Amino acid sequence: MQCRRLIYEGVVLQKTPLDALHRRLGARMVEFAGYEMPLQYQGIIAEHLACRTGAALFDVSHMGQVEIADAARFERLVPGDITGLKPGRQRYTLLLNEAGGIIDDLMVANLGLHLQLVLNAGRKEIDVAHIRGHGLNVVTHFDRALLAVQGPKAVDAVPEAAGLKFMDVVELVIAGIPCIVSRSGYTGEDGFEIGCAGTNGEDLAELLLARGATPAGLGARDSLRLEAGLCLYGNDIGEETSPVAAGLGFALSKKRREAGHFIGAAAVNAALADGTPKTLVGIRLDGRAPARAHAEIRVNGELVGEVTSGCFSPSLNAPIALGYVRSDLAAPGTKLDLIVRDKPLPGVVVTLPFIPHNYSR
Numbered sequence: 001m002q003c004r005r006l007i008y009e010g011v012v013l014q015k016t017p018l019d020a021l022h023r024r025l026g027a028r029m030v031e032f033a034g035y036e037m038p039l040q041y042q043g044i045i046a047e048h049l050a051c052r053t054g055a056a057l058f059d060v061s062h063m064g065q066v067e068i069a070d071a072a073r074f075e076r077l078v079p080g081d082i083t084g085l086k087p088g089r090q091r092y093t094l095l096l097n098e099a100g101g102i103i104d105d106l107m108v109a110n111l112g113l114h115l116q117l118v119l120n121a122g123r124k125e126i127d128v129a130h131i132r133g134h135g136l137n138v139v140t141h142f143d144r145a146l147l148a149v150q151g152p153k154a155v156d157a158v159p160e161a162a163g164l165k166f167m168d169v170v171e172l173v174i175a176g177i178p179c180i181v182s183r184s185g186y187t188g189e190d191g192f193e194i195g196c197a198g199t200n201g202e203d204l205a206e207l208l209l210a211r212g213a214t215p216a217g218l219g220a221r222d223s224l225r226l227e228a229g230l231c232l233y234g235n236d237i238g239e240e241t242s243p244v245a246a247g248l249g250f251a252l253s254k255k256r257r258e259a260g261h262f263i264g265a266a267a268v269n270a271a272l273a274d275g276t277p278k279t280l281v282g283i284r285l286d287g288r289a290p291a292r293a294h295a296e297i298r299v300n301g302e303l304v305g306e307v308t309s310g311c312f313s314p315s316l317n318a319p320i321a322l323g324y325v326r327s328d329l330a331a332p333g334t335k336l337d338l339i340v341r342d343k344p345l346p347g348v349v350v351t352l353p354f355i356p357h358n359y360s361r
Contacts, residue, residue, distance in 0.1 A: 011034065013031055013034060014035045014062070016035060016059055016061035016201070017144075017199070020202065021205055025041055027041050028040050033122035037062060037217070039217045039218050040219045040220070044220050044223065044314075047220035048216075048220040048314045050151070050216065051187055051224055054151050054214065055154045055191075056187075057157075057213035057215050058148040059145075059146075059147060060148050061145045063118055063119060063120060063146055064142055065118055065119075066116070066139060067141070068115045068137070069113070071083050071085070073134070075256075076134070076261060077262065078095060079256050079257065079264070079265070080108070080252075081253040087111070091107070092250075093108055096263050097239060098267070099264065100243070100268045101238070101241055101242065102233075102238060103127065105233060105251075109169040111169070116195075120233045128140060144197060144201075145198050149192050149194070150189045150191035151191060152189060154192055155190070157212055158211075164360075165361065167183065167184055168182065169181065169183075169184075175204070179204070188225070188230070189357075190359060222309075223312075223313065226309055226322065226354070227353065227355040228354070229352035229353030235309045236322050244268065244275075245327075247352070252268060278305060279325060279330040281323060281324075282350045282351065283307075283320065283347045284318060284319075284348055284350045285319040285338060285346070288312070288319065290319035291319065291339075291345060292340075294306060295340055296338070298336070298337045298339060299335075304325050304336070305323050305324050306323055308321075308324065309321060309322045315354075315355050316354060316355070333349060336349065
């Protein structure tokens with residue numbers, strides 16, 4: 001049993017600084033991005049609803065935390081306005097390749113003396129190599145803990161950060177633990193992401209749980225982000241994906257696009273000018289059965305797209321999905337069939353997000 005937990009497809013899995021705590025809490029552990037991670041504790045639906053109505057605590061220490069000192073040079077790798085990012089603020093941006101495909105989506109914070117980046121777990125080594133390949137020095141902190149407290153009562157668990165607004169980031173001391181705290185997250189709810197030394201991660205997590213947060217795993221994190229219409233790297237976006245097709249135009253700075261001084265700028269501008277053959281849409285299905293990734297999307301029997309993410313929405317009590325369809329079929333109200341076990345399930349294109357965002361503005 002121990003060997004099955006530690007080795008996945010011949011690879012020894014890594015553990016986060018909260019591994020022992022997860023096991024004490026009775027988490028069901030699974031492989032994710034090369035790590036042993038908690039899928040659930042008491043159940044995905046219960047943890048999902050705890051986030052929507054209260055506060056949930058997620059271990060996201062598998063993600064990559066790195067520092068970069070040269071904002072101007074880093075800005076050449078992304079379409080976002082990085083040099084204009086004020087100290088104490090954070091921004092969502094994209095690492096792009098020359099074809100305008102997405103190497104990774106990430107958060108960038110200006111901490112004054114340096115930028116802090118939070119990278120997707122499965123891409124962090126690729127990202128660091130890409131950034132260093134363009135002459136930048138990258139200081140990695142892959143041994144740090146990163147905790148996400150999400151939900152309308154998240155501020156009760158982190159009162160020290162009550163004064164922050166959405167996408168603010170600050171260095172704080174919480175119960176004697178030095179932390180970097182941003183008011184952000186991946187659920188569509190208000191909340192905070194808190195980085196600290198790995199040796200302090202378990203103590204910080206226990207404090208947040210004692211303040212009322214419910215432990216939650218990857219299962220709830222996925223259903224929450226899907227309801228919020230947020231993309232998952234490797235499912236909804238990847239190196240072949242245009243940010244225009246993925247609906248990530250908000251991450252494409254107009255000033256940067258006009259200047260064109262970033263990798264992939266020509267491809268991005270062409271996609272904005274000419275459109276893309278396919279577009280990511282939200283789909284709400286009839287009935288109760290969900291459609292999972294790679295399910296075919298058809299209209300009048302014709303293949304027009306593919307599901308990239310799907311689940312049963314606990315908040316809507318209905319199945320939902322994200323998927324790419326032909327761009328002429330992307331308008332809300334368009335009726336589609338999603339093929340599940342060789343049977344067509346009726347669905348309709350809806351406006352994203354499925355659940356309104358509740359960020360603290």
